[in-house]
Structures are given as structure tokens and as C-alpha cells.
Amino acid sequence: MENKEIARVLWETADLMEIAGEDSFRIRSYRNSATSIEGYPERIIDILKDENRKVTEIPGIGKRLASVLQEIVDRGSCERRDELLKKFPPTALEFLKIQGLGPKGIALIFEHHQITTMDELEQLCKDEKLRLLPRMGAKLEEKVLRSIAQYKMRTGRFLLSFAHEAAEELKKYLAETGGVEEITAAGSLRRGKETVGDLDLLVTGPNATEVLERFVAYPRVHEILGRGANKASAKVGREGLQVDVRALPRESYGAAMQYFTGSKEHNVAVRTRAVKMGFKLSEYGLFRADNDTRVAGESEQEVYDALGLAWIPPELRENSGEIEAAGEGRLPELIELKHIRGDIHMHTTETDGRASLEEMAEAAKNLGYEYVAITDHSKAIAMANGLDETRAVAFARQVRELNRQDRGIRIFSGLECDILKDGALDLANDALAELDLVIGSVHSHMNLEPAEMTDRLLRALECPSLRVLGHPTGRLLMQREPFSFDFDRVVMEAVKRGVHFEINASPERLDLNGNLVRSAKQRGAKFTVSTDAHHPKHLHNMWYGVVTARRGWLGPADVLNTLPAERFRNAIRHN
């Protein structure tokens, strides 16, 4: 059982508990544990099996939840969940996704109606039966009907890249309002989370509230969810992306950014700290609890300062140790885009890329890089006309020739070599040894048992020419789960053999993810950040990779391709 599945059971249990009206703090504990486990770099099932380990090491897991975890791993559910599912049908959990319906409303519906499906809920609204329930009315029926329609369209979360572009477009439109000083994207987008649930925009200036008017009048808005004096929400575009816009005065802007950037868990932890120090923190500022005088609020720096914390980069704000680190001056200097000196994973027309080597190199040069590595596919990807030994060796020679003349950018010959089912690399090592940089990637047989996948990767690491493990978990966001293997063992072996982990910056991959990066770094791993570009425009994706590296607490020294060309060459050299 994967951590994600365990986390889902815990989330469901928490949701059911809430519908049943149980204690809200206990529910919070269940939710916190789910979040912890979902992002935990090791498999819970392995920790439970290990005599020398305890799941209570994981923050948010105590004695009680430890035994709940054991139960979930053993039989896929826990007693509490089973009991609640006798009272409420599983669709209750789906009902929670309907805007306007919360735990209280859902409990009320089940008290009065024997329904089990979304269609029956829809019918209830159409028959105007919902309004007969206490505290429910015609407006709610309409809202629920609209939301059910949305639900059926299955709009879930969005790629970071999509959210980024949508935010830029909307910011441009809103900026045309006069009297607006700043429009900033906050929320999960500012934190650089791999997928984004909605857009959270913060505006300030003398006419900030007029922006709200302009926002709801945006032609692409097709449903206004709410609109008050300080904030407005709407569904935008045919994708149904939700956008929340919040307006606040200049003097509160720092506190507002702090609030709206989140994460929620980070906010709760920071606010709890404020309370313990005799303050109250909200989006309006930091205030003394006794007499309400303002202590800070204009900038984020000021707010964190007043709480005895170093300013925390948004990418770290997940309540996973960053607050403690900020309090003790232990925050790392994070890597930035400007530190990257070369992009070292890209494809050309030689295989499945859309541009020639020269075009890719030229585009990279224009981005200010010192070097690139061209890494086309190997022959196992027959559809892409992958390179065999002969072509690989010829390519290495061709690149040596190319570098004789100065092109303003240095080129390294590379290969994204398939890791075959048994862990052997697709090409013989004497051919690989001719190349400057070999990336090993899994592109086939991704459903192996974890033990078999672990052995496969460990064997691949034995290849003396291998320098990088490409998109190490194989996930495709919202399409394909990462394949599971013993990550720790693979990290240990990679560290021993000097193989780097790729942070693939392609927005649909972002692989490794931030949590795995952080855990691998703690065990001494080194990394690359590369775009896997198949077109010159993809080279711009580097930013997403850097953000992911930052979410993994990396500094420039952790990343191979921050080295200047000559030192980079020495680092990947065959010895």
C-alpha cells in the first residue's frame, strides 16, 4: 500500500468524522497526519515492518494514529472509518466537493433523505426539496446545481505552468484599472507547488476595491462565486479555473501576502506562535493582543522579524520544519535561476525533438547559458528513432568537432539512455564511455513490483558511465503515478557511485518532487536541474525545475549544472 493511498483513507475518515459532527481538533489531527504521510519520502509500510523504526517519528503521528496506520496497512481501512460508513454512504465524501455544501449541510440532508448518488442530490434540488430543510433555501439549490454541473466536468487541479500563464494574463488585465499599485499572485502558485488548485491574487492601491469590479466583469468569467467589499471569487475560462482576488490596504500588504501565500498549515503554525508571544496575526497585520496596536504588516520581512523568524522563502512554507529553522537561523541559501549555467537534458530532431542541435544550442546561448548537453534517446525508443552504439559514437565525435569552433556556448555530447527491464542500459558501455554525459531513464515496464524496480535501478547505477538518473520516479502529474521502489536504497547507492538525481523541469513531470529532493539531500545526494526540452521554447521551463529544487531546500552547491563549464566537465569526466 502506497503512502498516497494511506493518506486518502485518513482524509476520508476525517471527512466522515466532520459530517458526523465529531471534535474538530481530532479531525485536524487526522488531516495533519494525512498531509504528513502523503509527502513522506519513505514508505509507511516499510517503516511499520522495520523493528527499529517507529511511525511516531513522523510529525503529527502519535500513539493512537500509529495503531490506526497499522490497521490501514493491514486491511485497507480503520474501525472508525468503517463505523462511519455504516451511517453515511461513500458518496457523502463526494458531496463535500460541492460548493455550498459542507459537513453540516450534508449531515442534514442524510437525516431527511435516503439518497446515495450525486444524481439523486441533483434531483432533490430540481424538485425544490432542499429548501424544505432548515437553513436551506432556493439560492442554495441553484448554487448546488451549478456546482454539480462543474463536478461532472471533472475540473481538478492544474499544472503549475498553466496556472502561471493564466495568472500573468489576468494580472495584465487587472493592472489596467487605475489606482492600483501592485497585483501579486499568492497561494500555491507563489509557493511553486507542482499542481495548483486555484489562482489567488492580491491587490493593493487606493482603488484596489475597483479591481474587484473589473475582475468580475472580465469577459472570461463565467460564474461569480462571491463578491464583497474585500474579495471576489469567480470561475474563469473554459477550464473552469477558480480565481480568488483579495484587496487590502498598503499598510497591510506584507501581512496580506503572508496570509494569502500560505500554506494554510504554515499560517496556522505562525499564528499560533504569534499568540504564544502575545500577538495576534491576521492578513491585516501583527497586533499586540492586549491593546491591539499594530506591530508589523507593511512587509513580510517585518512580520517574520517581529516573530523572531528569518524571512521564509514561499517555497518552504509548508509547515515541515521551516518555522523552527527560521527561528534558529538554519534556513538554507536557496538556489536561484541565475545560478544555472547550463541545461543538460534536451532532445533534437535526431530523435523526437522538434529543433536541430544548432537551434537548441543557439536558443540556450540566448538564455545566457555557458553550455548545454544534448541528450537524445537511445535505440529502445524505436518510435523516436533512438541512437544505437554506432550513431552514439559518431555523435560524440561530431560534438568534439563542433566545439573546435567557438559558437559562444559549449556543447557536451550526451544521451538519455533507456534503463531496460532488467536494469541493463540500452547501449554497451564502451559506446557510452565516448559520451560526455549519460542520463539513465526508465521509459518502459513501469509497473514492476517495488522490489524488482529497486533491483532494476540499483543495477543501472552499476554502469560506470552513468552520471544522472533521469526523471527518477516516472510520474506524470495527474496522469501517471510515480513507480514505487525503495527510494532510500537507491539514494544510498547513487551517493556511493556519484550518480546525480535529475530534477526534470518539464511541468508535467517535476520529477524528483520537492519532498524526495529534500530527503535525498539529507542522505548526501547531488542533483541536476534540466528541462528535457523537445523544442527551444521548452528551455524556459528551467524556472519550474529551480522552484522544485527550492522546495527541496537545495542551494546552488547541491546542483551539478550550477558549475562553470570547465568544472562541470571535470565533474562528469570518466576516470
Place this chain on the structure above:
DNA sequence: GCCGTTTTCGGCCCGACTGTTTTCAGTCG
């Protein structure tokens, strides 16, 4: 149910918007 620079018991973030509403609960951020 978790957790500890104030605590091993007693707390646990704080505010906007809607309409179910007439003094506020529920939902959401």
C-alpha cells in the same frame, strides 16, 4: 488526537461572504 521555552493537561488561527439570517451559523479562504 497531538503536543510542550507556559504546559504531560489544556489548549488548538483568524477573518470574509452569504443567506440558511434578525443577531448568526455555515462555508470558505
